[in-house]
Amino acid sequence: MLRSFTFTDSWAVAAPPAAVAEVLTDLESYPRWWPQVRAVARLGPDTAWVCCRSTLPYTLDLVLDAVSRTPPVVEVAVSGDLDGFARFTLVPAGEGTRLDFRQEVSVRGALALASYVVRPVLVWNHARMMAGCRAGLAGEVGGRQAAR
Template sequence: MAVVHRFHEAWHVAAPPDQVARTLSDLAGYPSWWPEVVAVAALGGDSARVLCRSRLPYTLDLVLTAVTREAPRLEVTVEGHLEGWVRFDLVPDPGPRGTAEGTLLDFHQEVVATGWLGAASRPLRPVLHWNHHRMMQGCRDGLARHLTVGARQAGPPPVSL
């Protein structure tokens, strides 16, 4: 019987939802800010092949197909070494102490591993979940850095007189 892996995380990013949505919708840009995303190749339409590698010594080969690319929900189906779906819900969030406009990212994933990974999913579940947590830590940290650098490069907003 297949083992379903469900993941949920939520975190704040100090950038507005539209900026976060643009970054998360641009799969081709993931390797520049998400260290565990090794490569992305467009397959045409709304699909891309994505290679991911976290701490364990294997690379996931996935095909992601967009279900929706419009905030507040970004969602893809997943095929390949994993089968299922991933989504980010983006909620405007004033952030800690209400000082900066930001976004609450509510991440959900539900997948079943295929092949040898699927066969090993039950006994390796704690290790696979640890590995996934490490991958998502790379996402959180890389996205925060990327959005901060992007905001600095854009400069301050123009002043109206």
Template sequence: MAAPVARAFETVADLERYATWWPDVRHVVGIDDDTARVAIRSTLPYTLHLTLHRTRVDGDAGHLLAEIAGDLEGWASWRLTAAADGTTTLRYSQEVVTTEPWMNAAGHLLAPVFRLNHRAMMRRGQAGLTDHLTSS
């Protein structure tokens, strides 16, 4: 990303503003300083309702960790590092399980489709974040 780590970290750590740059995040409601409810809809015709709770916000280390609850349960981690040219590398990882009965029942059949849907959502998030950081 063509932005310094501090600026990129500030953007990804601000849960309440995800809908301003991530097209698949349709709605966000802040609960407190570290928690937000989000509605996410990607390519497939269903909306995920999640609660994200920041459990680690370490701008100096470039690490954000959030617990995920709702239609998915688990965690997500954002790690940002500076490159020699002043840009930022962001590594996102997550471990989640589905909690919706229909997803659990169909998961073994639809797992490849769910993964493709997730990849498309993450690509749009990356593009949205890049655009946001370069235009503002």
């Protein structure tokens, strides 16, 4: 049994696309600035294992494979507890960047079964995850720019 989810979001960061892409493609630094990303391990030049846990008491074990690391598109294929992709499209916006986020994933097993009843809670949990991304990304990009 498979259940699909599509998530979209858009927000601005006060930095140029290249600076934003630098942070987004540095997966190993994610636990420092994205609170819901608990651990990252490099598995190869284009592959990493990522452990995520948002507000709900369950942890996702994911493998991310780079599809594109070059702006305007930063994208990974996702496998493990979720299957699909996550993509950031970086659009220049004045002196900053608008990030258009899109994630399409499928879940199977117990999570897919539970999603029939608790789908709104799972969507809310993902929104909490992305709120952590928005806040942390802005801080990390700003910190790196200030250090230069």
